[in-house]
Amino acid sequence: xxxxxxxxxxxxxxxxxxxxxxxxxxxxxxxxxxxxxxxxxxxxxxxxxxxxxxxxxxxxxxxxxxxxxxxxxxxxxxxxxxxxxxxxxxxxxxxxxxxxxxxxxxxxxxxxxxxxxxxxxxxxxxxxxxxxxxxxxxxxxxxxxxxxxxxxxxxxxxxxxxxxxxxxxxxxxxxxxxxxxxxxxxxxxxxxxxxxxxxxxxxxxxxxxxxxxxxxxxxxxxxxxxxxxxxxxxxxxxxxxxxxxxxxxxxxxxxxxxxxxxxxxxxxxxxxxxxxxxxxxxxxxxxxxxxxxxxxxxxxxxxxxxxxxxxxxxxxxxxxxxxxxxxxxxxxxxxxxxxxxxxxxxxxxxxxxxxxxxxxxxxxxxxx
Amino acid sequence: xxxxxxxxxxxxxxxxxxxxxxxxxxxxxxxxxxxxxxxxxxxxxxxxxxxxxxxxxxxxxxxxxxxxxxxxxx
Numbered sequence: 001x002x003x004x005x006x007x008x009x010x011x012x013x014x015x016x017x018x019x020x021x022x023x024x025x026x027x028x029x030x031x032x033x034x035x036x037x038x039x040x041x042x043x044x045x046x047x048x049x050x051x052x053x054x055x056x057x058x059x060x061x062x063x064x065x066x067x068x069x070x071x072x073x074x075x076x077x078x079x080x081x082x083x084x085x086x087x088x089x090x091x092x093x094x095x096x097x098x099x100x101x102x103x104x105x106x107x108x109x110x111x112x113x114x115x116x117x118x119x120x121x122x123x124x125x126x127x128x129x130x131x132x133x134x135x136x137x138x139x140x141x142x143x144x145x146x147x148x149x150x151x152x153x154x155x156x157x158x159x160x161x162x163x164x165x166x167x168x169x170x171x172x173x174x175x176x177x178x179x180x181x182x183x184x185x186x187x188x189x190x191x192x193x194x195x196x197x198x199x200x201x202x203x204x205x206x207x208x209x210x211x212x213x214x215x216x217x218x219x220x221x222x223x224x225x226x227x228x229x230x231x232x233x234x235x236x237x238x239x240x241x242x243x244x245x246x247x248x249x250x251x252x253x254x255x256x257x258x259x260x261x262x263x264x265x266x267x268x269x270x271x272x273x274x275x276x277x278x279x280x281x282x283x284x285x286x287x288x289x290x291x292x293x294x295x296x297x298x299x300x301x302x303x304x305x306x307x308x309x310x311x312x313x314x315x316x317x318x319x320x321x322x323x324x325x326x327x328x329x330x331x332x333x334x335x336x337x338x339x340x341x342x343x344x345x346x347x348x349x350x351x352x353x354x355x356x357x358x359x360x361x362x363x364x365x366x367x368x
Numbered sequence: 369x370x371x372x373x374x375x376x377x378x379x380x381x382x383x384x385x386x387x388x389x390x391x392x393x394x395x396x397x398x399x400x401x402x403x404x405x406x407x408x409x410x411x412x413x414x415x416x417x418x419x420x421x422x423x424x425x426x427x428x429x430x431x432x433x434x435x436x437x438x439x440x441x442x
Contacts, residue, residue, distance in 0.1 A: 034439075095424055184439045293403075299396045304384040308403050311380070315411050319422045333438045334428050 003294055003302055006138035008203070010212035014219045015144040016284065017197050021224020022151050023281030024193035025231050027103055029247055030331035031192075032235070035185035036244045037171055039232050042182055046189025047225045053195045054221060056347045058214045061201060063354055065210045069201035069347075070295045076354050083296055085346060090292040092342045093199060094309075097285035098316035099327075101125055104278045105317065106324050111251060112271060122314050125279070130310040132283040133290060134303060137206055140283055147280050148223065154273045155230060158266065161257045162238055170240035184336075191336040193228055194221060195343035202288040247324060286313065373415055377408050 008016075028039075035042050064072045069089060074082030104125055105118040113121075132140050197220070204213055235249040238256060246252045254270045257263065290309050294302035321327045381404065388397045414420050432438040 091423075095427075099424070180439075187439075293399075297395075297399050299399060300393055301391075301396060304388055304396065304400055305403065307380045307384060308400070308407060311376075311411065312407050315407065315414060315420075316423070319414065319420045320424050321422065329441070330424065330428060333441060334431050336439070337431055337437045338427055 003291060003300075004137055004206055006136045006206055007208045008138060008141050008206050009208055010216045012141040012144060013200070013203070013207055013212075013216040014223065015148050016141045016203070016280075017200055017217060017220025018223030018227070019144040019147045019151075019277060019280050020197060020200070020284055021193050021221065022148065022227045023100070023277040024196065025224070025228045025250075025277075027248070028228070028232060028235070029249055029328065030335070031185050031188045032232070032249055033244050033328065034188065034332050035177060035181055037236050037241070038174060038177060038182070039185065039236060040171075040229060041175070042185035042189050043225070043229050043232055045182070045186045046194060047221070047229075049186060050190045050194035050221065051218070053190070053344050053347075054197070054217050056344070056351050057198060057201055058217055059351055060347060060354075061204050061210075061213045063351075063358070066205045068203075068205055068291065068295060069198070070292050072201075073346075073350060076350050076357070086292065086296045088346075089342060090289055090296065092339075093202075093285050093289045093292060094312065094316065095320075096196065096199075097282050097289060097313050098320050100278055100282050100285065101129075101313055102317040102320050102327070104275065104282075106327065107248065107251075107271075107274060110324065111248070111267070119314070119318060122317055125275075125282070126286075126310045126314050129279060129283045129286050130306050132279075133287045133306050137203060137287060140280075140287065141203075144280065147276050151227065151273050151277060154269050155227065155234075158254055158257070158269065159230070159234055161259060161263065161266065162234065162253065164259075165256050166234070166237040167240065168237055170237055184332075187336040187340070188332060189228075191339040191343060192331070193224065195339065197221070198343050198347065199285055199288045202291055203284070247328065282313075286310070289313075370412070370415060373411065377404075377411075380404070 031042060032039050060069070060072060064075060067075060070082075070086040073085040073089075076082065077085065101122055105121050108121050109116060109118050197217070200217070200220075204210075207213065207216070231250060235253045236243055238253045239246070239249060242252070243249050251267060251270055254266050257266045286306075286309065290302045290305050293299075293305055293309065321330065384400065385397070388400060410420060
């Protein structure tokens with residue numbers, strides 16, 4: 001029985017993937033604290049490496065058409081082991097949703113409304129996300145184009161206003177850090193913004209033309225990658241050495257806009273962009289969690305679980321870290337390893353297993 | 369605060385359960401109840417001042433302190 005009846009077009013998938021990656025763009029401090037002024041370089045290497053991991057997702061989606069990642073694991077490893085993997089994936093999506101909601105909460109409490117308790121913000125934010133999830137995947141992704149356009153307009157606008165503040169000597173000295181830092185930076189960039197689109201393997205079965213999976217993923221990655229690169233270059237050129245000390249580089253960059261004391265205090269632009277993009281990102285993760293739960297337990301509908309999962313996300317994002325510093329430590333040291341388990345290890349094992357089954361048994365796993 | 373919390377949970381239950389019963393989705397109702405009651409217990413503990421251990425910190429403990437699969441801050 002089909003859980004999700006909505007159909008999405010390839011264009012919507014492209015813009016959703018782009019929008020999803022842009023959601024992480026604004027919280028680039030994890031990688032900037034590691035590689036400082038050379039971050040633009042690790043963004044490029046991370047982009048190339050994540051093309052490889054996305055190749056795995058595309059191959060999986062091609063071998064198992066009309067299946068979400070949870071159904072794929074059950075088809076490849078059998079019911080029992082498949083369900084263990086699926087529950088781990090649900091935990092992964094849930095933890096990402098919790099962490100991203102917490103990022104929003106930290107941002108609003110830390111910079112805009114310091115007196116407000118974080119739970120009030122989280123309840124409002126997650127409630128809006130649950131509203132989006134309840135309206136179905138078609139409605140959710142059809143906003144992605146608008147969000148991508150809004151964020152591009154905001155980025156270009158800020159770029160133009162900041163041209164006077166930019167100093168391209170800030171990129172020097174280049175390549176002086178120890179080599180391990182570049183490895184770490186590449187890993188962070190590949191794992192945190194780019195390969196998180198493993199969650200779109202939950203949405204691919206809704207694509208009306210299954211042949212367009214590959215180009216949708218790559219085009220979406222390109223949209224997100226260009227944004228990330230542009231934002232990082234802008235921030236480094238504007239902030240210089242200060243960039244590795246601030247928690248939200250883009251926010252500090254936007255604060256510097258001051259044209260004749262008239263056009264100033266543009267932080268609100270950044271705040272709008274962050275909330276819009278994080279809203280989209282959390283709704284996709286939220287949707288994946290709810291759909292995953294429904295598929296693991298073979299349920300006929302996922303709608304009744306939306307509010308309950310929303311409460312789980314709120315509760316998780318309250319307990320997740322005690323302070324933003326712990327969050328930053330997690331982001332730059334442990335999170336890339338944690339994410340890689342789900343982005344590279346499990347899909348890689350699944351791909352190899354299904355290839356072996358395909359070669360030795362001659363059975364096409366996807367059609368069994 | 370606890371009163372507010374309980375009323376939120378009652379609202380969620382009243383919002384979701386009648387539809388499940390009307391369609392005779394008994395299996396779904398069982399899964400819903402397990403999920404609902406466990407999260408209700410956890411949130412109730414959280415609101416009465418008991419510190420719930422963070423699952424992410426658990427993952428961090430496994431990866432960082434047991435397996436040493438993390439990067440160092442130099």
